[in-house]
Amino acid sequence: MYYLIILYLYSVKQYLFGKRAMSDPTVEFDVFNNLRDRLIAGAFEHGAKLRAEVLRVEYDCSASNIREILFRLSMAGLVDFQEQRGFRVPVQSKTRRHELAEMRILLEAEGLERSINNGGVEWEARLTGAHHKLSHIESRISSTGEVEPLAALWSVAEKEFHQTLLAACGSTLMQTTHGLIYDQFRQQVVNAKTNYGYYSDNIVDHKAILDAALDRNAPLARQKVHEHLARNLRENHADIDTK
């Protein structure tokens, strides 16, 4: 039928203008990652509506694409969805921050202990490298006293360090689960008006965790992870709406 003609014309077009490489991500994939990063980085006001039509023009794609992506992000806990009334950025609440911190402690303490037991020298090297990059950034922050200019760099370095704690735990499920929780925690804590979730104690905290890990001291490592994150169980973050 004439379907073949269309396919042929399409192959001619591909020959003339080139085609997308198979390894390239689709539009969906691109937009998904970008939108996720923006949600984690606090690019939207908490509680703000995420209208498909608005994002559609912003990303130059269809509303269906956006809808699929928002559904996925809602399953990742980064977007709230209500039937017939659309998608929203989750509101920041003390309770939610509290629960996310607890879950991080549970997963990172357990995962780190397993990494300490299973990991070899290559894991130690990876962890040391991640810590080096992170502490470099944090010392620059502490010298200038300004988080803002280095917030983006710090975010990726801090995530890398904490993910590496679990890198040798032997369970991809534990790592991916932790990744989801970590992102939600970051979204809850990040606030453009203040410190992006950065604290001055971070330098000593991260160092203590690193040292305990390299010493293969699992109980101490668990304790240091707990101390590092337990701050979020106490402080009120008065700058953030408590709702």
Next chain:
Amino acid sequence: MYYLIILYLYSVKQYLFGKRAMSDPTVEFDVFNNLRDRLIAGAFEHGAKLRAEVLRVEYDCSASNIREILFRLSMAGLVDFQEQRGFRVPVQSKTRRHELAEMRILLEAEGLERSINNGGVEWEARLTGAHHKLSHIESRISSTGEVEPLAALWSVAEKEFHQTLLAACGSTLMQTTHGLIYDQFRQQVVNAKTNYGYYSDNIVDHKAILDAALDRNAPLARQKVHEHLARNLRENHADIDTK
């Protein structure tokens, strides 16, 4: 403009044929839950392709609808997605079952301890009730020796019991996370050819967990949860493809 005429005609149609109640779930919601339940119950062969066109006619909706739902289920870990080559039922693997069991132990032990510390008499009542229903079904299974006829009933009762263990832990995040893990575990274990994940030791296991919880003996409760689930870390489930 003439847009209003259409809206008016639509209101006439609603008057004549009735309209969906606001509390009713949308098509999406319905199909999502049904498809999730089927995936957990083992209605599809593991590794089977989930083609949007097939499911579309089955559920009498559009392919976009199915696509959105499959994306959501993929984020829940119940469906595998690959760009440009669609959705599949996850294959059953020993590694995955192992990791899911480990995560269940971690979450249920921790969650149960917190429930023991926080829960009141109403939680005890709920747990006792859930166990009563479960043990009733399990004793019937053990007397007949046939799991099949009661598999569906047992599945919901077992989930209810294990969810109730965390019901008073004070963290909705921990409960929802556990729910996701539990469903994936069930999907991995369920196999229509064998026992749906049921074991004869379940009766004494569940009873031991209940007793420890009612005794407010957190360490013992943790141990019993571990013993109950650790079976999945040892046995090979030779009946299931190990891949």
Next chain:
DNA sequence: TAATACATTAATCTCAAAATTAATATAAAA
């Protein structure tokens, strides 16, 4: 025979518009 290129089919991905519902503004009634 095996491997490669091409033709064909079948799937996935993208899109825009129609169908349906929610939200808002306005008028009528209490």
Next chain:
DNA sequence: TTTTATATTAATTTTGAGATTAATGTATTA
């Protein structure tokens, strides 16, 4: 004035079809 009902606008949900890519079959060549 307050409330309620109605008209209007704006959003979400659903659909089907076109665009693009993957998978399969067939012929050609080494």
